[in-house]
Amino acid sequence: MAAIDILGLEKTYQVGFWRKRPKQALKALHLSVEHGEVFGFLGPNGAGKTTTLKMLMGLVYPTAGTARILDMELDDPRMKAQIGFLPEQPYFYDYLTARELLDYYGQLSGVPGKERPQKIREMLELVGLRDAAGVQLRKFSKGMLQRVGIAQAILHDPKVVFLDEPMSGLDPMGRREVRDLMERLKNEGKTVFFSTHILSDAEALCDRVAIINMGELRGVGTVAALTSSVQGKIELVWQGTTVPTFLKSLNAECHVTRETVRAILPEQNQDAALDGLRRERLQLISLTPVRTSLEEYFVAQVQPNGATAGGRQ
Amino acid sequence: MSASRRVTIVAGVLLIASVAGVILTLRLVDQNRTSATLEEVLYISSPQAVKRLSLGYDGLLADIYWTRAVQYFGSQHMMQSARYDLLAPLLDITTTLDPHLLVAYEFGSHFLAGQSPNGAGMPEKAAELVERGIRNNPNEWRLYYNLGFVYYLEMKDYAKATEAFAQGSGVPNAHPFMKILAANMAQHAGELETARMLWQTTYATTKEDLIRKNAVAHLRALKVDEDITELEKLVAAYQQQTGVNPSSFNALIGKGMLPGVPVDPDGKPYKLMADGRIELHNPDDFAFVEKGLPPGFQPKPPKF
Amino acid sequence: MNSRIFHIAANTFREAVRDRVLYNLIAFALLMSGAAILVGQISIEIERLVVINLGLTAVSLFGVVIAIFIGIGLVSKEIDKRTLYTVLSRPVRRWEFITGKFFGLAGTLAVNTFLMAIGVFAALLYVSHHFQKSDGWLLVALYFIALQFVILTALALFFSSFSSPLLSAVFAFALFVIGSFAEDLRGFARMAHGLERWLATAAAYLVPNFSALNIISSVAHGQPVSGQLIFYNSLYALIYASMALCGAVLIFERRNLK
Numbered sequence A: 001m002a003a004i005d006i007l008g009l010e011k012t013y014q015v016g017f018w019r020k021r022p023k024q025a026l027k028a029l030h031l032s033v034e035h036g037e038v039f040g041f042l043g044p045n046g047a048g049k050t051t052t053l054k055m056l057m058g059l060v061y062p063t064a065g066t067a068r069i070l071d072m073e074l075d076d077p078r079m080k081a082q083i084g085f086l087p088e089q090p091y092f093y094d095y096l097t098a099r100e101l102l103d104y105y106g107q108l109s110g111v112p113g114k115e116r117p118q119k120i121r122e123m124l125e126l127v128g129l130r131d132a133a134g135v136q137l138r139k140f141s142k143g144m145l146q147r148v149g150i151a152q153a154i155l156h157d158p159k160v161v162f163l164d165e166p167m168s169g170l171d172p173m174g175r176r177e178v179r180d181l182m183e184r185l186k187n188e189g190k191t192v193f194f195s196t197h198i199l200s201d202a203e204a205l206c207d208r209v210a211i212i213n214m215g216e217l218r219g220v221g222t223v224a225a226l227t228s229s230v231q232g233k234i235e236l237v238w239q240g241t242t243v244p245t246f247l248k249s250l251n252a253e254c255h256v257t258r259e260t261v262r263a264i265l266p267e268q269n270q271d272a273a274l275d276g277l278r279r280e281r282l283q284l285i286s287l288t289p290v291r292t293s294l295e296e297y298f299v300a301q302v303q304p305n306g307a308t309a310g311g312r313q
Numbered sequence B: 001m002s003a004s005r006r007v008t009i010v011a012g013v014l015l016i017a018s019v020a021g022v023i024l025t026l027r028l029v030d031q032n033r034t035s036a037t038l039e040e041v042l043y044i045s046s047p048q049a050v051k052r053l054s055l056g057y058d059g060l061l062a063d064i065y066w067t068r069a070v071q072y073f074g075s076q077h078m079m080q081s082a083r084y085d086l087l088a089p090l091l092d093i094t095t096t097l098d099p100h101l102l103v104a105y106e107f108g109s110h111f112l113a114g115q116s117p118n119g120a121g122m123p124e125k126a127a128e129l130v131e132r133g134i135r136n137n138p139n140e141w142r143l144y145y146n147l148g149f150v151y152y153l154e155m156k157d158y159a160k161a162t163e164a165f166a167q168g169s170g171v172p173n174a175h176p177f178m179k180i181l182a183a184n185m186a187q188h189a190g191e192l193e194t195a196r197m198l199w200q201t202t203y204a205t206t207k208e209d210l211i212r213k214n215a216v217a218h219l220r221a222l223k224v225d226e227d228i229t230e231l232e233k234l235v236a237a238y239q240q241q242t243g244v245n246p247s248s249f250n251a252l253i254g255k256g257m258l259p260g261v262p263v264d265p266d267g268k269p270y271k272l273m274a275d276g277r278i279e280l281h282n283p284d285d286f287a288f289v290e291k292g293l294p295p296g297f298q299p300k301p302p303k304f
Numbered sequence C: 001m002n003s004r005i006f007h008i009a010a011n012t013f014r015e016a017v018r019d020r021v022l023y024n025l026i027a028f029a030l031l032m033s034g035a036a037i038l039v040g041q042i043s044i045e046i047e048r049l050v051v052i053n054l055g056l057t058a059v060s061l062f063g064v065v066i067a068i069f070i071g072i073g074l075v076s077k078e079i080d081k082r083t084l085y086t087v088l089s090r091p092v093r094r095w096e097f098i099t100g101k102f103f104g105l106a107g108t109l110a111v112n113t114f115l116m117a118i119g120v121f122a123a124l125l126y127v128s129h130h131f132q133k134s135d136g137w138l139l140v141a142l143y144f145i146a147l148q149f150v151i152l153t154a155l156a157l158f159f160s161s162f163s164s165p166l167l168s169a170v171f172a173f174a175l176f177v178i179g180s181f182a183e184d185l186r187g188f189a190r191m192a193h194g195l196e197r198w199l200a201t202a203a204a205y206l207v208p209n210f211s212a213l214n215i216i217s218s219v220a221h222g223q224p225v226s227g228q229l230i231f232y233n234s235l236y237a238l239i240y241a242s243m244a245l246c247g248a249v250l251i252f253e254r255r256n257l258k
Helices: A049-056 A098-109 A116-126 A142-154 A172-187 A199-205 A223-228 A245-250 A267-279 A294-302 B002-031 B037-041 B047-053 B058-078 B087-097 B102-112 B123-136 B141-154 B158-169 B177-188 B192-205 B209-242 B249-254 C002-018 C021-042 C047-071 C073-080 C084-088 C094-128 C133-160 C165-180 C182-191 C194-206 C216-220 C227-253
Strands: A004-015 A021-033 A038-042 A064-069 A083-086 A160-164 A191-196 A208-213 A216-222 A233-239 A253-256 A260-266 A284-290
Touching: A004 A049, A021 A049, A021 A064, A021 A208, A021 A216, A038 A049, A038 A199, A049 A064, A049 A160, A049 A191, A083 A142, A083 C084, A098 A116, A098 A142, A098 C002, A098 C084, A116 A142, A142 A160, A142 A172, A142 C084, A172 A191, A172 A199, A191 A199, A199 A294, A208 A223, A208 A294, A216 A223, A216 A294, A223 A294, A233 A267, A245 A260, A245 A267, A260 A267, A267 A284, B002 C094, B002 C194, B002 C227, B047 B058, B047 B087, B058 B087, B058 B102, B058 B209, B058 C182, B087 B102, B087 B123, B102 B123, B102 B141, B102 B209, B123 B141, B141 B158, B141 B177, B141 B192, B158 B177, B177 B192, B192 B209, B209 B249, C002 C021, C002 C094, C021 C047, C021 C094, C047 C073, C047 C094, C047 C133, C047 C165, C047 C216, C073 C084, C073 C094, C073 C133, C073 C165, C084 C094, C094 C133, C094 C227, C133 C165, C133 C216, C133 C227, C165 C182, C182 C194
Parallel strands: A038 A191, A038 A208, A083 A160, A160 A191
Antiparallel strands: A004 A021, A004 A064, A208 A216, A233 A260, A233 A284, A253 A260
């Protein structure tokens, strides 16, 4: 039994006032996330990430398909007591202080009255807001709001945590802190499902990722597996000042600096390139495999003429 | 989504139940509101104050007060109340807010002027009201008609009535009978025929349901009065001839004075009493009659 | 379940207070003091009348404005600002949210009315120097005004669950005005015929009957109110508010939040 089971969730909006045209925000999505996984949900803006999250939270009703979290229905209060949610660019009741907000949410999540003050103190300490506990939220900076957001998401010790773009708008320090928090959550055995379009974060944190574009799933798997599916590249550096003609047919990207030329080309053209260099008697300086990043995979999947339609290569 | 469905069903059922509940409870609330609450209807009793507070929405407020006047009259009438204290102020406010609401003046000329228990019994107030109406609408012949009506029928001031009808006949588009009425006032004031003409005119020209029904009741009463006057003449003649009162109508029929047993407008036969008086079969059915009532009988207002 | 509704209600109350709603009491106090002093000086035998009429009308109008202004945003503001997301992702049912919001605003208005009542009685004491026995009926009038607020709050909440704040305000205000003339609406209905009569009668029954709850001028004249009327009016307000709330719950339950 997976922590999150998405079975064909679909959402089509009716757009327009008089003549409604259907707009498919999410095509039938099948996905499952295991317990204790850190799962990254990647995609460009408008791909359907937030729509998916909203359906899982019961804020939006799917036009087709179902989902189960912790093997319970989406509207089951027992399930909701065990999940936490941080929405994108969150906004909280700005007339409350941080402490009051967490207290309110704690009440709603059923945290017993006796435990609340202690838990709130812990949370504020954890997200580094201890000194701002009595400050009204309307005075909070974006980073502080994000931290309060995380605090309210984990206050009641949920088993599954959903984060929508948790790093958005944060400076590098802030992002580092959030990443550390997410590591900590993982170490506590929680399942973390987060959406983002910052791929480096996903690479660093996730056990598995899913890539979604234009409402459609384009790939699921571990980072390693996905990136290995993309064609490898190598980097050749040699002494020279011009780009030799033979490189043009080898699908190479070339950069010329004062004394050297650097070319990045597909792995399979490596031998042909080396032959060419030897023929022209060019001095090779280095040959390095380029580690393909998730970005490459991502871009490949997201291009309109992109490789395959969903699934692995 | 079973929890959601449950909520939807419960809320839906409760909604329907509460709609029914709202209607039922409202009726109960109504029953418990005393007539004193009608005083609240005149929350502000000065017409000038109402006009000032109306913020310019005079027309709508006038309509509202007009509706209230009609409702008030109707409900008092149904309760067979003899008092219509609020009618004058209500009509006052209505016509202050909208001096061109002609039907209000007409209503006042009938029911403000009319005698209790059919009306408020305030003919002077009614005349005042209609005169104000004429000042504001000098070219409405009907208002002159209403004024003449009040003077003639309720105040028995034939001179003023003639004046009103004569003035009205001079107004453009006046109904031709205004001249006829003016002429009749002079010669046949006080006669049943004149009264009948007035009521028939009212019946023919009014657009108000209540006023029409009122006119019908009066016309019926006039017929009865006329009939009985004639019958009384016959009885007197019989008495002169025979020295005794007729025992029944058959006696009169036998003498060729009547073609058959006389019947009232409802088709019920008149009763010939021992002392020679004529009485109605069902006095209750006829309002406004002056003859044909048993002694000490209290007439009731007509049911509209 | 009950505790969640209570917490939401308490938070709604807190929001209203921090939104400086209760500052309207200052304006009210100024109004009452000014009126009392002015009338006390003129002394034209109707001081009591003026204080009661003015005071109760002010209580009613101030409260109506508050009920509408806050009520229309109860749901729509939370959706716009997306504060609702983190609430509904918790074990809070949508209908609990609506109910909690209702009690929060109704509670705020109750407190507001109570404080204003003190102001009215204070002004009354000032102009007439002692209380009369018939002044007790003022409490009933105030209670009826509070019932008006209950109905209006439920209506504003109903509109807020599906409509923008501006439209909600227009609808709610329109219903308040029409409801104040509910009696006349029924009068119109009685005088109409055919389809119009049916429509007008239906409207007259469904529109909130604020005119039955407005006994300001009769208590100004010291007239008593029957216990039965108090009971039936309370019942009416309760059922009407439930009707509006059920509508709000039904609409909100199926709504996709943006």
